[in-house]
Amino acid sequence: MTDTYDPDANSKGCYDLAIATMREKLESFPVVKIGDCTLYQGDCRELLPLLPRVDAVVTDPPYGIKQANGFGGFGGFGGMGSPIARRQYDGQWDDDRPAPSTFFAVLKAAPVHIVWGGNYFADMLPVGRKWLFWDKCQTMPTYSDGEMAWTSIDGVATKRIVYSNNGLMAREKGRVHPTQKPVEVIKWSIGHLPEPHNKTILDPFMGSGTTGVACVKLGRKFIGIELEPKYFDIACRRIEEAYKQPDLFIEAEKEKPPEQEVLL
Numbered sequence: 001m002t003d004t005y006d007p008d009a010n011s012k013g014c015y016d017l018a019i020a021t022m023r024e025k026l027e028s029f030p031v032v033k034i035g036d037c038t039l040y041q042g043d044c045r046e047l048l049p050l051l052p053r054v055d056a057v058v059t060d061p062p063y064g065i066k067q068a069n070g071f072g073g074f075g076g077f078g079g080m081g082s083p084i085a086r087r088q089y090d091g092q093w094d095d096d097r098p099a100p101s102t103f104f105a106v107l108k109a110a111p112v113h114i115v116w117g118g119n120y121f122a123d124m125l126p127v128g129r130k131w132l133f134w135d136k137c138q139t140m141p142t143y144s145d146g147e148m149a150w151t152s153i154d155g156v157a158t159k160r161i162v163y164s165n166n167g168l169m170a171r172e173k174g175r176v177h178p179t180q181k182p183v184e185v186i187k188w189s190i191g192h193l194p195e196p197h198n199k200t201i202l203d204p205f206m207g208s209g210t211t212g213v214a215c216v217k218l219g220r221k222f223i224g225i226e227l228e229p230k231y232f233d234i235a236c237r238r239i240e241e242a243y244k245q246p247d248l249f250i251e252a253e254k255e256k257p258p259e260q261e262v263l264l
Contacts, residue, residue: 022049022050025046025050026047026050026051029041029042029046029047030042030232032236034236034239034240034243035216035239035243036215036216036220036221036222037212037215037216037221037222037223037224037239038222038223038224039206039209039212039223039224039225039226039232039235039236039239040223040224040225040226041225041226041227041229041232042225042227043225043227044102044105044106044204044205044225044227045101045102045105047204047225048105048106048108048109048204048225049105051109051202051223053108053109053110053111054109054110054200054201054202054223055110055111055112055193055196055197055198055199055200055201056110056111056112056113056114056190056193056197056198056200056201056202057106057107057109057110057112057113057114057115057201057202057203057204058113058114058186058189058190058193058201058202058203058211059106059113059114059115059116059202059203059204059205059211060115060116060117060179060181060203060205060207060210060211061097061098061115061116061117061121061204061205062095062096062097062098062205063097063117063120063179064095064096064097064120065120097120097121097124098121098124098205100124103121103124103125106204107125107126107152109202109204110197110202111152111197112151112152112153112193112194112197113150113151113152114132114149114150114151114153114189114190114192114193115149115150115151116147116148116149116181116189117147117148117149118131118148118149118150118151119148119150121150122150125150126152128150128151128152129155129156130151130153130154130155130156130157130158130159131148131149131150131151131158131159132148132149132151132158132159132160132161132189132192133146133147133148133149133158133159133160133161134146134147134148134149134160134161134163134181134185135160135161135162135163136163136164136165137162137163137164137165146160149189151192153192153193153194154194159192161184161185161188163182163184163185163188165182165185179207180207180208180210181210182210183210183213183214183217186210186211186213186214187214187217187218189214190214190215190218190220191218198220199220199221200220200221200222200223201215201220201221201222201223202222202223202224202225203222203223203224203225204225205225205226206224206225206226206231206232206235207226207231207235208231208234208235208238209224209226209231209234209235209236209238209239210238211224212224212235212238212239212242213238213239213242216239216242216243217242222239
């Protein structure tokens, strides 16, 4: 006598197996938890399908303009008028843009999105009507006057922030990543997210962790993904430091100690 086939039980068994497999794969990635921030070191193309949906994505993907090592030339003049060489960085992460399939996964991750450098990805993103613009107060004639962010936020009005990030006039010093955005610019970006899609924010191209720092200062939960181990470590340090210097206007919960979880 053969067992009676139960389609409901079979369906549930398949579902449970799929969930267990996905959970096992997610736990294979190095992860660090700092307060309300969860940081994964790995490829977002592998991690995004394993993560739960969040409220919003705020990110700054590689533009594919081969500036992973920074810009050449000089960044001003020092004593006696001697030129100061621009800082150089390591890596080849900016050689190519993310593929259309990667943007598809990014868009599926949340109902609302802000993608800096959106003009570089206009052929892979839906038509956006509400753009953000960062005016850098740029003085170099060969550099861009600012940067644009594509959004999926309702509305048609383009919004601008004026914030100097130019050489000696930069308002935030100590940049550790060649395309690092100022924290204030990312905080301003997050401020455009509509309720209730502004509680848990994902950055699948975390870099040095600026979006995470902005979330800490605004009292938001954050999930970050970074492929490069060097920048992942920098992001962890910056976010941990942000918790030590909380925003006076944010009533943050009692700080949770950093927890390293590497499950291989």
